[in-house]
Amino acid sequence: MTAASIAKDLRAAIRSGTYKPGDRLPSEAALMSNYGVARMTARHGLSMLKDEGLTVTRHGSGVFVRAFEPIVRDSTGGQADDSTVTAEVDETGAGLTVRTLAVTAEAEPSEKIRASLGLAEGEKVTVRERLHLRERKPVLFATSYLPASIAAGTPIADQEVGPGGTHARLTEAGHAPVKFREDVVGRMPTIEEIEELRIEPGTPVLSVTRTAFTEDGSPVEISHVVLDAGEFMLRYDIGS
Structure with missing residues (x-):
């Protein structure tokens, strides 16, 4: 399982509404357990979503789906x-x-x-x-x-x-x-x-x-x- 695959799954979940604006995404530890990957792979998968503007990181709290209210x-x-x-x-x-x-x-x-x-x-x-x-x-x-x-x-x-x-x-x-x-x-x-x-x-x-x-x-x-x-x-x- 690659970081891109993790990002693809989470991206699809965001677009389908499984994760709504403001929802917290699974943690690195949860992704490591769910996908059987190393921490760096899980972290990279999450960072790909941030780079796309889909998520925001709140230090000490986790990664959340970004709410776009232009x-x-x-x-x-x-x-x-x-x-x-x-x-x-x-x-x-x-x-x-x-x-x-x-x-x-x-x-x-x-x-x-x-x-x-x-x-x-x-x-x-x-x-x-x-x-x-x-x-x-x-x-x-x-x-x-x-x-x-x-x-x-x-x-x-x-x-x-x-x-x-x-x-x-x-x-x-x-x-x-x-x-x-x-x-x-x-x-x-x-x-x-x-x-x-x-x-x-x-x-x-x-x-x-x-x-x-x-x-x-x-x-x-x-x-x-x-x-x-x-x-x-x-x-x-x-x-x-």
């Missing part, structure tokens, strides 16, 4: 929920707690950000970093870049941006975002993202780069968003 990040035009504990808007619309981590009124942009925002040499950006939490678990980390010529000296450069969030302030300044483009990439996380989102190494993330445009097509904000892929479902409408 947060829907809706990009179909629904309004986000701004009833969070800070004035920053929860862009997922899921009512998550949003924590503003840092705000830099004027910073030197990377060449990529400069080109994406159409900035001239020497122009600065205003940078906002924030963390979205589901209960106390970080699930989304976002960094937004806006032309400092628009944002510096406004509430956008303050710790608390005010009701309605950054887009409301842009609208008040005559730079209302009316069109958005998102590029989505699934990938493995960096060490820093593992720490920021408190995820297990090997857990994939979704990397979203969102560009906001004004009515005349001018880019007014670039947001880099990293989401725990085990926590989210992205929703888009395609077609008219």
